[in-house]
Every structure is written in structure tokens, then in C-alpha cells.
Amino acid sequence: MTGATTQDSHTILEVNNISLSFKGVKAISDLSFSVRRGEICALIGPNGAGKSSLLNILNGVYHPDAGEVVFESEHFHRIHPLEAARRGIGRTFQNNALFKKLSVVDNLLTGLSRFMRTNLLEQAFRLPRAHREEWVFREHAESVLEFLELQSYRDVAVGHLSYGLQKRVELGRALIASPRLLLLDEPMAGMNAEEKQEMSRFIADINRDLGTTVVLIEHDIGVVMELCGHVVVLDYGLKVGDGTPAEVQTNPEVIAAYLGTVH
């Protein structure tokens, strides 16, 4: 399943000839591209272009029919979501997948589950080891709350927050595990201009201050042009553009895809 290779150290992620179909319907066809370490890469394209399916392949929710993913020089034909998380791939979902009944801070703390070394009994009896671990986790959660300016919502049940704030909590839940690659599925969907501005700032801060590589799906081209240095355009599961925002913008195939002319 995995094996070492000679991946260029500037490349963190490579998608090689990935194909995926659902019951015979092609969602992604022979897709290849690579993401450089430290960049923000946008996946754009019309609805049904295969963007979310691709993110689901990258963190193992879906398994591709063909092709492989190379992450940090490790080749994967298929990866289990747990394994993806362990290797440092964090993600958020298109429709918020937060734990609605848990508080903001508890939602963040679930992001640290895989670092938990104490068991239920140690925690139940508050043994010193569990106590120390809880303290370290809490410290970590506080720093994320501060980074994303969520302190005042710390103990609010997530279900009671606005959609925009929920998106931010979900970003925090992925961020707390210090991912090397962050996959964001429409982090700004349903937001107003001001909220989008805020979210863009957080993503840029994460990328710059923490050095996290980001792959995101976004429909607002204005936001993409401003935030991302690399854009991959998908249409009907095929790659129709790949380059800097400026290059992609002038690509006739991309324009065709967006204007809906003959494919």
C-alpha cells in the first residue's frame, strides 16, 4: 500500500491518474496534479465537477478506482481516514460536520483524540497522568480559540452558533491537531462578504504563521484570486486548468467550463 519514493521535497501532495466512479457514473477521470509545500491551492469548478469527491479521496473517505495519492513521499492507493489523520491530513466538510451538542471547546478537543494516551479508567478516577493530559489539551485548545478569536464562545453548544461561526469552529477542530495538509471543503459557503473576509484572513494566517499547506474548494472566484497561489480547475471530473490564478483566468477551456458552452 505504501512505499518510499523520490518525491521532490517541495511537493507535499501528488495526485496521480486518479479515477473514481459511482455505479458506473464517472466522478473523476484520470486526474493528476501536485501541490507544493506551503501553498494555498484552490480546487474550483462547477457543481458536480468532482471537487468534494477528490477531497474525500485525499483523506480516505472514498477509495479511488484507479490511481494513487502521494503524500509526503508515501504512495497510497487507498488510505483509511484514521491513517490520513495520523499522517497529518486535517479537513473540514462542506456541510458542517460538527458535534452539535458539544460545546465549542469540546469540539476542538475531539480533534486531539488521536493524541490521547490515557484510558477511560484513568480519566474517570482523575489519575495524575489523565489530569496532566487534560491540562495540556486544554492549553492547546485555548491557543486555538485565541488564534481564531473564538474565546467568547468557548462553552456555547455549537448547534447554537451562526453558520459562519460553526465553519470557524470546524476549522479550529482540524487545526488543533497541527495538520501538515489542511483540506477545506467550501470554508466560506453561505457567508456574507464580511465573514468571507474574516475567514480568508484566518486561512492566510494559518498558512503563513503555521506553515500549513492548504487545499480548499471555493466558488467565489474573487476570494480564490486573492487567497490562493495555485488553482486547479475541474469540470465533469476532468482537469481543465492548472496554474496561477492569472494563468487560469485566461485559459479558454476554463472560461468555457464556467460559461457552460459545449464540452
Place this chain on the structure above:
Amino acid sequence: MTFFIETLIGGLLAGTMYSLVAIGFVLIYKASGVFNFAQGAMLLFAALTFVSLREQGVPFAAALVLTVVVIAIGALAIERWILRPLVNRSQITLFMATLGLSFIVEGLAQGLMGAEVRALDLGIQDTPVMFGDIMVSHFDLVAAATATVLVTVLALLFNKTRVGVSLRAVADDTRAALSIGINLNRIWQIVWAVAGSVGLVAGLLWGARQGVQFSLSLVVLKALPVLIIGGFTSIGGAIVGGLIVGAAENLAEVYIGPFIGGGITPWFAYFIALAFLYVRPAGLFGERAIERV
């Protein structure tokens, strides 16, 4: 009036015994979307293990701890050889798997530890206690108190420990839990061990009342209407459902029974459950069905 209140209280207290059984189902259903038909067999297995240890002269507390250890090992085995291989299968497949498991556990338990009826003495007197004019069973009071303590402990575990919070996260959104690195297999092991331990408590109380024997595993059938009324996904629902079933059974037996020839208790709970299915299919506190990954 005194008689009515006595009947009602007797029913409510007896209902907590149903709740205890139902809680085991809820735990597993919430965390893994599996309706565990083997809960009754697990309950029988736990009670039999405990009784057998006691018969060997093992002290009460040690027998309790040893039984929990055996349950935990069983939970690991079930997760490894039943849940994990069948993880992406349909609900009906998993249900059938637990049905099979139920017969295997029952058969093994009786093969290893004997099929005869065993007396289980928890040292609780089954004598009436008087509160003014109202007579209440001492045993029922102890059972209700035990159920209360157990539910409190569970609530603390799920709300105040990291593992407990991860467990609630899994119950809330399995796919998200997996993607942020929560180890589902580990959570399932824990949940089955906890559900087995709840089964042990229920098994001991039921066993003390009616003897430890095969028919103990049939208390699952008593838990079904409780779950339909309370909802499959809520521990609070299991408690309220149990109380409703207990009270309704007792009252119906006394006040309706004489008109239709008596013997209502075995089926009246199902009658109420059927009525609930018309009005509230998800039960009083139930949620939409859990989507499995």
C-alpha cells in the same frame, strides 16, 4: 386512592429494572448504529459468570471486578471479529450478526457454566417497607437506587472524560469523528464493554429476583417496548420509557385486567409501544436514524 398510589409506585420502581436493560441497547445503538439483539445474552452471560464465581467462593467485590474483566475481554472479541469485519454492511446484516451472537453467547454460557436455575443472593431483603399507608418493596427500592447511581455514573463518564466526549462525538457524526482521527474501533470496544457492564448490573438485579437461568436473556423482549416508547438514541428516553412501561403494566393489570381475564402484563407494554409507533415513531426522545459510514 392508597391502593392506586401503591400500584403506581410499585410499577414505576419495577420500571427502572426495564430501564436498566434498555440503557445497554441505547449505548450501543448510539455509538455504532447497531441494534444489539445479544444484549440479553450478554446480560445472562454476565450474571452466570458472577454466580459461578460466587459459587467457587470468590468474595462479592472480587467476583464483580472479575466479571467486568471477562466482559471487557468479550467486548474486545466482539469488536474484532464481528463489528470490524462487517463495518460497512447494512443495518439488517449487523442485526442478524447480533442475533447469531446472541445464540452463541447463550449456548457458550450455559455450556460452560450450566443450564440449571441458580439462586443469586445479593443480600437484599425482599420485605415490604411502609411509607405511611403505602407499602413499597424493599428490593424495588434498592433496584431503583442502583439504577439511579448507574445512570449518574454514565452521565459523568460521558460528559466529564475525554473518552466520553469522543464517544458522544462518534454518536453525533461518525464520518466526522473518523476524519478527525477518533479511533472508531477503540470507541466500539469501550461502548460494548460499558454496555456489558450495564448488562451485568441489570443481570444481577433480575437474577436475584427470578433466579439466574436461560430465561434471563428474554428480558430483551421487555426492553423493546421501552425503546420504542423512549427512543433508541436517548438514555433519558430509556429511563422514562421504562417508568412508563412499568407503571402502565401494573395499573393495567389491576384496573383493566379483571375485565379481560387478567394476564395483561406480558403484552400490555407492546400494546402501548404500538400506539407510540403511530404517534411518535422515533419515540419520546429519539432522533433520526444514525447514518453509518
